[in-house]
Every structure is written in C-alpha cells, then in structure tokens.
Amino acid sequence: MTSTPPTLTSLTTYLLAKTGRNARARLAERLAAREFRLWHLSTLAALAGSGPQSQRELAQRLAVHPSDMAKLLDELGGRGLVARERDPADRRRVLVTLTEDGHAALAELMTEAAAVQDTVLSPLTAPERTLLHGLLLRLYNADDPGKRNGQP
Amino acid sequence: MTSTPPTLTSLTTYLLAKTGRNARARLAERLAAREFRLWHLSTLAALAGSGPQSQRELAQRLAVHPSDMAKLLDELGGRGLVARERDPADRRRVLVTLTEDGHAALAELMTEAAAVQDTVLSPLTAPERTLLHGLLLRLYNADDPGKRNGQP
DNA sequence: CATATTTCAGTATCACTGAGATCA
DNA sequence: CTGATCTCAGTGGTACTGAAATAT
Numbered sequence: 068m069t070s071t072p073p074t075l076t077s078l079t080t081y082l083l084a085k086t087g088r089n090a091r092a093r094l095a096e097r098l099a100a101r102e103f104r105l106w107h108l109s110t111l112a113a114l115a116g117s118g119p120q121s122q123r124e125l126a127q128r129l130a131v132h133p134s135d136m137a138k139l140l141d142e143l144g145g146r147g148l149v150a151r152e153r154d155p156a157d158r159r160r161v162l163v164t165l166t167e168d169g170h171a172a173l174a175e176l177m178t179e180a181a182a183v184q185d186t187v188l189s190p191l192t193a194p195e196r197t198l199l200h201g202l203l204l205r206l207y208n209a210d211d212p213g214k215r216n217g218q219p
Numbered sequence: 220m221t222s223t224p225p226t227l228t229s230l231t232t233y234l235l236a237k238t239g240r241n242a243r244a245r246l247a248e249r250l251a252a253r254e255f256r257l258w259h260l261s262t263l264a265a266l267a268g269s270g271p272q273s274q275r276e277l278a279q280r281l282a283v284h285p286s287d288m289a290k291l292l293d294e295l296g297g298r299g300l301v302a303r304e305r306d307p308a309d310r311r312r313v314l315v316t317l318t319e320d321g322h323a324a325l326a327e328l329m330t331e332a333a334a335v336q337d338t339v340l341s342p343l344t345a346p347e348r349t350l351l352h353g354l355l356l357r358l359y360n361a362d363d364p365g366k367r368n369g370q371p
Numbered sequence: 372c373a374t375a376t377t378t379c380a381g382t383a384t385c386a387c388t389g390a391g392a393t394c395a
Numbered sequence: 396c397t398g399a400t401c402t403c404a405g406t407g408g409t410a411c412t413g414a415a416a417t418a419t
Contacts, residue, residue, distance in 0.1 A: 078332055
C-alpha cells in the first residue's frame with residue numbers, strides 16, 4: 068500500500084514557484100494599469116543602476132534576447148523614457164541612457180512595486196520579511212547568472 | 220561581467236519571482252527527460268492527495284482551465300496513469316482516478332523533484348530550509364483563500 | 372427550459388530563432 | 396573578409412476564450 072500520498076506543498080520549490088508567480092502576476096496587473104509591463108520596470112531599473120550602456124550589455128544583464136530588447140527600447144523610447152544614440156567610439160553599438168522622464172517613471176513604478184510587495188508579504192512580520200529576503204538573496208546569488216531566461 | 224542592479228534585488232518579491240522561476244525551469248527540464256511536464260506531476264499529486272474526483276474539481280484545485288485539464292488527462296490517460304469514467308451518480312461528471320502505474324510514476328517524479336530541490340536549496344543549511352519552507356507556506360496559504368480544502 | 376460538465380477550435384502573448392543590415 | 400551589433404519577421408508552447416455537445 069502507498070502510505071501518505073506525496074503532496075506538492077511539502078516541496079519548498081513548489082511553494083517558491085507558486086508564490087513567486089503570484090507576486091509576479093500581481094505586479095504585472097498593477098503595472099498594466101499604467102501601460103507598463105514587467106520588463107519595462109526591469110529595464111529602467113537596470114539603466115538607473117548601471118548607467119548608460121549598449122543594448123547588448125543591457126540584454127545580457129537582464130537575460131533577455133537582444134531581439135526583444137530592441138522592441139522594449141522602441142516602446143520606452145517612444146514614450147521618451149530612454150534615449151538611444153550611436154556610440155561615437157564604436158558606431159556598431161547603440162548607447163542607451165535614461166532620460167529625466169525615465170527616472171521619474173522608474174520612481175513611480177518602484178513605488179507601485181513596494182505597495183504590491185507589502186500586500187504579498189502581509190502575512191509576515193518585519194523581522195520575518197528581512198529573514199526571508201536574506202534567504203532568497205543567497206539562493207538568487209547561487210544560481211548561474213545569465214544562463215537561464217525568465218521574466219523579472 | 221554583468222550584475223543585477225541593486226534596485227531590483229532589494230525587492231523581496233523580485234527575488235521570489237526569480238528564484239521560483241529558476242526552480243520551476245530546472246524541474247521542468249528534468250521532467251522533460253522523462254516526457255513529462257510540470258502539470259503532469261501536479262495533476263498526479265492532486266489525485267493522490269485528494270482521491271478520485273471530477274475533472275472540474277481537479278481543474279479548480281490546480282487553477283487550470285477545464286479545457287486544458289481535458290488535454291492533460293488525455294495525455295495521462297494515454298499512458299495508463301489515470302482512468303476516466305462517468306460518475307454513476309451524476310453522469311455529467313467524469314471521475315478521474317489514479318491507476319497503479321500512476322502511483323508508481325508519481326513516486327518517481329517526486330524523487331526527481333526532491334533531487335532538484337536539493338540542488339536549488341544547496342546554499343542553505345537544513346534548519347534554514349525548514350525556516351524558508353515555513354515562511355513560504357504562510358505566504359502560499361494567504362495567496363488565494365479559494366482553495367483551502369485541497370492538498371496542492 | 373435552465374444549469375452544469377466536458378470537449379474542441381480558435382486567439383493572445385511570450386520567449387525564442389534565424390536571416391539580413393550596418394559597422395569596425 | 397571576419398566578427399559584432401542591431402533589427403525584423405516568423406516559430407512554438409502555454410494560457411486563455413467561447414461555443415457546441417452531453418447530461419441533469
């Protein structure tokens with residue numbers, strides 16, 4: 068006879084995937100109200116955090132395919148949030164920079180993200196949230212950066 | 220060298236989504252070697268955990284659309300892992316049950332999942348893993364109060 | 372007839388592929 | 396010419412939508 072049936076919730080990785088997906092979906096919904104998608108936020112954040120850089124660099128950093136990065140930057144550029152110009156030093160490259168409006172948009176979206184996070188983590192106390200963050204950060208830093216693809 | 224901008228990694232929900240997606244992708248890769256997908260494992264586990272049930276019940280429990288559940292069960296049924304029969308009490312319903320082979324397949328897949336989990340959680344000590352599991356379980360249970368009577 | 376369950380066909384979106392264009 | 400970057404059209408898989416078929 069089979070004893071106690073295996074349950075999915077006994078797998079930590081199952082809970083990880085489920086809760087992560089939930090958080091992601093909630094933020095996506097929130098961003099959609101402002102006509103943004105998750106990659107927009109990630110891209111703006113990457114530009115703010117690491118300064119002007121080539122499209123290829125940006126795509127690698129976020130683990131997005133260069134072809135998709137082109138479309139993303141088209142959208143962001145059309146809204147005046149990023150500026151694209153040929154690198155004078157190497158005219159094959161396109162240097163992407165964050166505009167003033169881009170900085171403002173990023174600040175707004177990060178505020179939204181913080182609000183969503185507060186909802187998602189509401190079952191936990193402040194020290195527990197810090198603890199969770201520390202554990203997840205170690206998992207995050209351990210897996211190969213730039214090998215896998217996914218959404219932010 | 221590429222590093223993720225600090226603004227995103229300061230969001231716990233970003234780490235949640237990323238690590239969850241990573242775990243999910245690793246398991247999917249592993250299951251694919253046996254010609255299974257993640258939904259197959261989830262479905263088998265739900266049947267083992269909650270016993271024979273209608274397709275609709277199963278779909279709701281796993282938050283899958285009924286149309287997709289039909290396809291999933293076609294695949295599992297074709298491999299002899301589940302059996303489908305009309306409910307004698309209400310012939311609109313289709314009662315789904317796990318076969319012997321289904322139980323065996325589930326045990327194998329759960330072993331695979333445990334192996335993947337051990338890899339993903341390798342940066343953490345045993346007590347830390349327990350701690351993480353407890354925190355995630357509370358987030359998971361707070362997620363959607365609509366499925367509080369099921370196992371997954 | 373009104374409702375519930377299952378099934379099938381079609382749509383939408385996302386990650387990815389590959390070919391061509393530009394430039395060093 | 397070789398190699399790198401960027402662009403664009405198209406593919407495949409997954410999640411969803413809507414409606415017909417079957418039964419209560």
